[in-house]
Amino acid sequence: MTTKTKSLRISSDLNNAINDYLKVTGESFNSFAESAMADKMENLLDLKDYKEAIKSDDGTHFTIDEVAKELNIDL
Known part of the structure; x- marks a missing residue:
């Protein structure tokens, strides 16, 4: 991977x-900055996905017990 310099x-x-x-x-500044920026972008993408999911939500919801039963999981 090539790297680029930003200020x-x-x-x-x-x-x-x-x-x-x-x-x-003990972290380096570059590691800190790279991680912080990646986290910020991931959070923004997660928020975008969440907003899209809310738009398509038909109101159907399941309890944890219903999901476990459907997946054959004993709780």
Whole structure:
């Protein structure tokens, strides 16, 4: 995988908070930033999927017992 360089401007307070976090975790800034951005994108995609699912919800719901019975799972 090739990598690309990006730069960003952040406030001094946020920079200090990130540095404190990195000292505690031992994580690199790149690892932290990459993970945080990936999490943010995943959350946005999850929210999009959730909103689409709500639109197609026909109101049918099942209890956990009904699902377990259908899947032949003993609770």
